[in-house]
Amino acid sequence: MNIQRVVSDLVATHRVGPLQEKSLRVVEDYKGGLEVALDPVGAKPGDFVITIATTAARHAAGDPAITTDLTIGGIIDHWSEQRWRD
Amino acid sequence: MKIFRVESTLVATARIGGLQHHRLLVVQERGGGKQVAVDPVGCKPGDWVIACGSSAARDAAGSKEYPSDLTIVGIIDYWDEDHPGQERAASSANGETRR
Numbered sequence: 001m002n003i004q005r006v007v008s009d010l011v012a013t014h015r016v017g018p019l020q021e022k023s024l025r026v027v028e029d030y031k032g033g034l035e036v037a038l039d040p041v042g043a044k045p046g047d048f049v050i051t052i053a054t055t056a057a058r059h060a061a062g063d064p065a066i067t068t069d070l071t072i073g074g075i076i077d078h079w080s081e082q083r084w085r086d
Numbered sequence: 087m088k089i090f091r092v093e094s095t096l097v098a099t100a101r102i103g104g105l106q107h108h109r110l111l112v113v114q115e116r117g118g119g120k121q122v123a124v125d126p127v128g129c130k131p132g133d134w135v136i137a138c139g140s141s142a143a144r145d146a147a148g149s150k151e152y153p154s155d156l157t158i159v160g161i162i163d164y165w166d167e168d169h170p171g172q173e174r175a176a177s178s179a180n181g182e183t184r185r
Contacts, residue, residue, distance in 0.1 A: 001122035001156055003112070030119070040102050050098055050110070050122050053155045054140050060102055060153030073153060074101030074110075084120075 001050045004029050006043045010036055018067040030084050037070040048079040087136045090115050092129045096122055104153045123156040134165035
């Protein structure tokens with residue numbers, strides 16, 4: 001799992017069936033690289049979150065049939081930009 | 087499996103139900119960046135640990151459905167970062183135990 005920060009919501013109306021109507025967020029890593037993660041938690045822009053990758057992302061989404069390789073697993077209570085970049 | 091050093095515990099109150107109340111730790115890979123691992127073992131900050139990824143991480147965390155992509159599977163008894171992978175040094179071989 002990695003520590004990433006939510007940048008924004010992502011709207012993608014036309015999508016494949018197994019992705020269902022799940023919320024998507026753009027997240028960044030500490031180097032500024034952007035990825036898209038499925039968000040079952042309800043994270044807001046600026047939140048530091050734990051993201052789960054590989055097949056565990058599908059279980060984290062609540063249904064192994066959902067086609068995701070990155071899912072937000074939780075919102076970190078206390079984290080700082082300093083600790084993130086060190 | 088890869089070798090990590092435990093940095094701190096991680097508190098995430100708002101989490102998906104599947105993660106349950108398992109302990110999460112911030113770990114740092116040797117020469118790499120920080121990641122978050124599930125800790126079914128009970129590690130302290132500063133411990134050197136081995137952790138596995140992919141589907142083995144889910145099994146190691148307790149069930150095939152558990153949503154972990156990095157799970158700690160053991161604490162290394164002795165690790166000398168200056169001489170990685172070498173035998174226990176003489177100082178700790180004469181009866182002194184680390185844990």
